[in-house]
Amino acid sequence: MTDAAAPALRRRPWLRTARAAPATAAPVSRDRLSRRASLLLVSPALLLLGWAFFLPVAALLFRSVSEPTWTLAHYARLIDEPLYLRIILRTLWISAGVTVLALVLGYPIALWIARARAGVAAFVTLCVLIPLWTSVLVRSYGWILLLQRNGIVNSWLKEWGFIDRSLALLYSETTVLVAMSHVLLPFMILPLVSSLKNISPDLGKAALNLGASPWRGFVHVTLPLSLPGIFAGCLMVFVLSLGFYITPALLGGPRTLMIATLISQQATEMLNWPFAGAISFVLLALSLAITFAFRKLLGVERAAAHA
Amino acid sequence: MSPLPTEAATRGVAVAIEDVSKHFGPVRAVDGVTLSVRAGEFLSLVGPSGSGKTTLLMMIAGFDEPTGGRFVVGGRDITHVPPHKRDIGMVFQKYALFPHLTAAQNIAFPLRMRGVSRAERDRRARLALDMVKLPDHADRFPAQLSGGQQQRVALARALVFDPQVILMDEPLGALDKKLRQQMQLEIKELQQRLGATVIFVTHDQEEALTMSDRVAVMSEGRVEQVGSPRALYEGPDSVFVADFLGNMNFFRGRLDHATGEGCRISVGGIGMAAQPAAGAVAQPGSPVQVAVRPERLMVSREEAGTAGIPGRIRQQVFNGASLTVVIDIADGTTVQAAADARSAVAELRPGDRVAVGWSAVDAHVFADGLP
Numbered sequence: 001m002t003d004a005a006a007p008a009l010r011r012r013p014w015l016r017t018a019r020a021a022p023a024t025a026a027p028v029s030r031d032r033l034s035r036r037a038s039l040l041l042v043s044p045a046l047l048l049l050g051w052a053f054f055l056p057v058a059a060l061l062f063r064s065v066s067e068p069t070w071t072l073a074h075y076a077r078l079i080d081e082p083l084y085l086r087i088i089l090r091t092l093w094i095s096a097g098v099t100v101l102a103l104v105l106g107y108p109i110a111l112w113i114a115r116a117r118a119g120v121a122a123f124v125t126l127c128v129l130i131p132l133w134t135s136v137l138v139r140s141y142g143w144i145l146l147l148q149r150n151g152i153v154n155s156w157l158k159e160w161g162f163i164d165r166s167l168a169l170l171y172s173e174t175t176v177l178v179a180m181s182h183v184l185l186p187f188m189i190l191p192l193v194s195s196l197k198n199i200s201p202d203l204g205k206a207a208l209n210l211g212a213s214p215w216r217g218f219v220h221v222t223l224p225l226s227l228p229g230i231f232a233g234c235l236m237v238f239v240l241s242l243g244f245y246i247t248p249a250l251l252g253g254p255r256t257l258m259i260a261t262l263i264s265q266q267a268t269e270m271l272n273w274p275f276a277g278a279i280s281f282v283l284l285a286l287s288l289a290i291t292f293a294f295r296k297l298l299g300v301e302r303a304a305a306h307a
Numbered sequence: 308m309s310p311l312p313t314e315a316a317t318r319g320v321a322v323a324i325e326d327v328s329k330h331f332g333p334v335r336a337v338d339g340v341t342l343s344v345r346a347g348e349f350l351s352l353v354g355p356s357g358s359g360k361t362t363l364l365m366m367i368a369g370f371d372e373p374t375g376g377r378f379v380v381g382g383r384d385i386t387h388v389p390p391h392k393r394d395i396g397m398v399f400q401k402y403a404l405f406p407h408l409t410a411a412q413n414i415a416f417p418l419r420m421r422g423v424s425r426a427e428r429d430r431r432a433r434l435a436l437d438m439v440k441l442p443d444h445a446d447r448f449p450a451q452l453s454g455g456q457q458q459r460v461a462l463a464r465a466l467v468f469d470p471q472v473i474l475m476d477e478p479l480g481a482l483d484k485k486l487r488q489q490m491q492l493e494i495k496e497l498q499q500r501l502g503a504t505v506i507f508v509t510h511d512q513e514e515a516l517t518m519s520d521r522v523a524v525m526s527e528g529r530v531e532q533v534g535s536p537r538a539l540y541e542g543p544d545s546v547f548v549a550d551f552l553g554n555m556n557f558f559r560g561r562l563d564h565a566t567g568e569g570c571r572i573s574v575g576g577i578g579m580a581a582q583p584a585a586g587a588v589a590q591p592g593s594p595v596q597v598a599v600r601p602e603r604l605m606v607s608r609e610e611a612g613t614a615g616i617p618g619r620i621r622q623q624v625f626n627g628a629s630l631t632v633v634i635d636i637a638d639g640t641t642v643q644a645a646a647d648a649r650s651a652v653a654e655l656r657p658g659d660r661v662a663v664g665w666s667a668v669d670a671h672v673f674a675d676g677l678p
Contacts, residue, residue: 205370206403208390210417211468217391220416224407 057280064277074278084262088282091259094177094248095241101181102188102237103230110192110229111222114199125193132186140250143179144170147251171253179251184240188233195229196222228298235294239287259283319347319504320381320471322367327376329362329528336362337373338528344472347502349495351515354525355551360508363525364474367506369393381471391420396465396473400480402457404449410460411436411445417468435463438497455486462494466501473498475507479514491518512552516540524548540600544584546673549598556604556642558597558616559675565591569667572597575637577616581670594675603669604644606632606652606661615662618642620655634663 064074078084109128113121131139146152147169154166169175199222207217245260252258257265259279267276322344329337337359344350352360365371367378369390377386385393396417404413414432423431436442439459449457458478465473478494479487495518498505509515515522516536523533524547532544543549550557560574569582572595581597609617618636630648632655635641642663646652655661 200401200403202399202401202403203405205368205390206397206399206405207416208370209368209393209395209397210464211391211394211420212416213391216420220420221405225405 060277061281063274067274074275087257087262095238097177098180098241099234099238102185106185106188110189110196113193114196128186128189136246139183140247173256176248176252176256180247183247184237187236191232192229195226199225231298242287319502321346322472323379325377327373330374335528340530349498349505349520351507351519351522353509353512353515358525359528360525364476364508368397368474394471396470398461398465398475398478400477402461406449409446409448414464414467435467439463454482472504477509554601556599560595560597562591562593562595574616580667581672584671584673596673596675598671599665601643601645605664606644609660609662615664618661618663620657620659
């Protein structure tokens, strides 16, 4: 384990198994050969990542500061023009909204999966996974079918007499928010389930036995013990939301432009690659910053919760 | 708020278990159990796994609803009271300490749930830690404590809110033998000092005999026999209880005749005196089993005119304080006798012919229902 992780573990030893396990394997002499072998085994993936991901990203970033000459003009433009700043802020707030919505919708389902009998749990897990195996494009078109002017929702509402004229349900921030939450929900539920399953059912019984109502038992025992899952799920959903492309592009329309759509526009329609690179760098920096912030938060959350 | 455990006299209350059943479909996990536990009594439920003892305990705690019957604790029917309002402490098999709370916070948890002020909580948690001899471990997390220390914290947590009854579900199962024996004595001492009513579940009959005021032996969802450890050990009502508690030898024989007090039986044609166990005994002439404890079996070198069942020494095992001899008797049964390591029995060698006998009061006769 690293030196930086050590004090954190002293404060929160219950995280030990989850975090320190990979680091505890002691190096043995025959490990040397297997390490070389394992390096050989991962090298195709590393090469692919290097050539197909890191290199193009680096090239894009390089172009953002080097074209037409060495300049920070593209970044200045991003900050100076209120339109772009608004898109960045909108992306942040929609991502935050999607994260909260997915957490609120996903936690009960995760709890259900973790507590249900094996057969029921397997079925509900399948229900969570099947959408994940379905293309995002298909799921987004599904929302269009539901919400468009002559879509299912509008025609039902009209049939039941709630409305006379079709509502404009598509192309709003709310639509993007709801649809993205739906698409990203499995990424919230799965880490939550795994952390909830790690909590012994005896702990819930112990809380009841010691006088906690089911609700207080949840608040004081289950919820704090599931925090690692909450953080993992929120991080995953938030970071995926930041760069989400298909759903906002299809359901958001031009008035709810998000960063990823903006990058695509600049690169493929405007052919302004340096500016697309600058926006990409901002997106990358945001994602990394948020990831580190979450990790930090996971580190201190405990001390605050039970001080 | 009632006073701290260490400050109180007798606080345990009586528990009545009245005709309680728990059926899972056709399976009768608990089948019409009636038991009364006196205030301040230490009662063990003992039995093989699947005998219903843990199911019964979980129903008393309120984690499971009985199919029939009721529980009365301190005069109050709690059968349908939710578990968090029962005021019953419980020590779980795997301790069930909250991993995100320190020892002191774990112990203070039931007080916190009862709205006790922070200062009072701290004071009482500290006293409870002193009580279980862990005054310096208040700020440790469960993962930083040894098994025995976790056990003590779990015990303190179950005691600190001054519950009416304390339930323990095989609390010592995970400890090694030495620590286990030490904790047995400590729990017993604490229970007596506090006057707590304890219902203790274990599959370890020795533990039940050591710790309990009374023991209830369970089998297949029913209570086979209840009594003091001594009464059960020396006067089992059934072959099951005789076999389950301690070591027991069984001889196959035939009932010759029975009177009110004792009876005559024959084992391999040798007539012996014995006493019928409580409950119905077989008709004269029917097959019986005779149960005799190893330490009550009398073994002597077979000489002309020696009374007793003939046998041959198979093996002799020295185990410190005592000596065990393994004897094959004529009908193929193998029995064990325990004797003082310095007695004449020590002179016997494998292959020696011996005669085995007993005092009538030590031999319990049961109808032989087995094939």
